[in-house]
Amino acid sequence: xxxxxQALENEVYxxxxxxxxxxxxxxPSLAYNLTQASTNASTALTNSQTAVSVANKSLNTTLTTLxxxxxxxxxxxxxxxxxxxxxxxxxxxxxxxxxxxxxxxSALGVP
Amino acid sequence: xxxxxxxxxDLQLPTLNGDGTSYxxxxxxxxxxxxxxxxNLSDRVNAAGVGSSSTLAQIDRDLxxxxxxxxxxxxxxxxxxxxxxxxxxxxxxxLTALGISPPETASEIETFFSSGDFTTxxxxxxxxxxxxxxxxxxxxxxxxxxxxxxxxxxxxxxARTAAQSSGAKSTRLVxxxxxxxxxxxxxxxxxxxxxxxNIDESEHKPASVNDYPVLQYWIDNGVLTTSFQSFYxxxxxxxxxxxxSLGNYVSKFGGSFSGENRASGRAVQVKYTGASTVDSTTxxxxxxxQLLNRENANNKVVxxxxxxNWEKHQVIYPYPTxxxxxxxxxxxx
Numbered sequence: 487x488x489x490x491x492q493a494l495e496n497e498v499y500x501x502x503x504x505x506x507x508x509x510x511x512x513x514p515s516l517a518y519n520l521t522q523a524s525t526n527a528s529t530a531l532t533n534s535q536t537a538v539s540v541a542n543k544s545l546n547t548t549l550t551t552l553x554x555x556x557x558x559x560x561x562x563x564x565x566x567x568x569x570x571x572x573x574x575x576x577x578x579x580x581x582x583x584x585x586x587x588x589x590x591x592s593a594l595g596v597p
Numbered sequence: 598x599x600x601x602x603x604x605x606x607d608l609q610l611p612t613l614n615g616d617g618t619s620y621x622x623x624x625x626x627x628x629x630x631x632x633x634x635x636x637n638l639s640d641r642v643n644a645a646g647v648g649s650s651s652t653l654a655q656i657d658r659d660l661x662x663x664x665x666x667x668x669x670x671x672x673x674x675x676x677x678x679x680x681x682x683x684x685x686x687x688x689x690x691x692l693t694a695l696g697i698s699p700p701e702t703a704s705e706i707e708t709f710f711s712s713g714d715f716t717t718x719x720x721x722x723x724x725x726x727x728x729x730x731x732x733x734x735x736x737x738x739x740x741x742x743x744x745x746x747x748x749x750x751x752x753x754x755x756a757r758t759a760a761q762s763s764g765a766k767s768t769r770l771v772x773x774x775x776x777x778x779x780x781x782x783x784x785x786x787x788x789x790x791x792x793x794x795n796i797d798e799s800e801h802k803p804a805s806v807n808d809y810p811v812l813q814y815w816i817d818n819g820v821l822t823t824s825f826q827s828f829y830x831x832x833x834x835x836x837x838x839x840x841x842s843l844g845n846y847v848s849k850f851g852g853s854f855s856g857e858n859r860a861s862g863r864a865v866q867v868k869y870t871g872a873s874t875v876d877s878t879t880x881x882x883x884x885x886x887q888l889l890n891r892e893n894a895n896n897k898v899v900x901x902x903x904x905x906n907w908e909k910h911q912v913i914y915p916y917p918t919x920x921x922x923x924x925x926x927x928x929x930x
Contacts, residue, residue, distance in 0.1 A: 494628055497635035504642045516646035519653040526660035533667035538703050545706055546681040550699050556725050557687030563732050576736035583746035590753035
C-alpha cells in the first residue's frame, strides 16, 4: 500500500512540477506559457480592436474620398461647351489649330 | 463486490465491510489505475503546455505573431482625429436613392460587402467612369487633331519662311485665282471727310457693294492675316512692300502712270479699313496724292476716281509635304 501511495504521490508531484512556476521562462513552465499566452492574447485583442477601428475608418474614408475624387475628375473633364473644362479646352484647341492651319495655308497663297 | 469509482468509473474501489480478503487487492488495483491515469494526465499536460514545442507554446508564439502583425497599424494613423461620415461627399442624392450610405462600423462594412451594396456602388462609379472615358477619349482625339494641325501649321510656316528667304516672287491673280489683270473697273466716290487732315489724302469708297474689287471678295473669305500677301494696285504695281492687315496699306506704288490722272513720282496707296459700321461691309480707302487727283482751291481732293484698273498680286509658296501623323510638340515654344 505504501508503495502504491508513494507512486501516486509521485505522479501528483510530477503533475505539480509540470504546472511549474509562472516565472519559469527557461523551461518554459506551463504556468509561464499560460501567463504569456494570456498577456499576448490581451495585447492581440487590443490591437485587433484597433485594427478593426482603423479598418472601419480607412474603408469609410476610402469610399467617400473615392466619390469625391470621381466628382472632381468629372468636373475637371467637364464637357464641350463648359468653359475651362478639359473637354472644352481640347475642342477649342482642335478648332484653333485647324484655323491656324488654314491661316498658314493662306499665307502660302492658297485661295 | 468492488464498486465503480466516482470520477473514473472504469476504476473500482473495494466495498467497505465487503470483498473480504480481496479488499487490499482491489484497492491496490484502484490505486495503480489511478496512478496510470495521473501519469497519462501528466504526459498530456506536458505535451500541451510545457516546453517550447508544446501546443501552448505554439499558441503563445501565434498570439505574439498577431501582435507583431498588427503593430504595423499602430499607432492609429487617425489618432482619434478622424470621424467616419454617414453621407457621401459627392453624388449623395444619387447614391442615397440607390440605398447606399458610407459604412461606418464593422457590422455595416460586413453588410456593405455581403448585401450587394458594394456591387451597386461599383456599378454606379463605373457608370461615371465610363462616361468620363468617352469624354476623355474624345478630348484625346481633339488634342490629337490639334497636334497634327499645329504640326502642319508649323511645317507650312517654315516652308513659307524658307520660300521667302529664297526670294519667292509674287504672281498676279484675278478673282478665282487665275493669273492676269482684273478687268474690274470700279468707281470710287470721294468721301467728304479727308483722312487725318492730310491734304494729300482723301477717302474714297465704291458706290455700291457690287462695285467692290476683287480684294473685297478675298478679304471677306477670311484670308486676311498679318502675313497675308495679296495686293491690289492701280495699274502695274512696282512697289509691293509688305503684307496686309487691317489698317495697313494694301499696296503702294511709285513711278509713272499714264492716262488723264497721272503723276510721275507720286505714290498711290490703297488702304484696307475692314468692316465699316456705316455701310456694314468692308471698303477700300484710297489715299491719293493731290496732284494725282483734281483739286479744289484749297488743294483738297474733290472729285471721284472714275477708273481703276485693279489687279491682284499674290505670292504663292510651294505647299510642303506634311509629316504630322506622329506629332512631336511643342512646335511654337
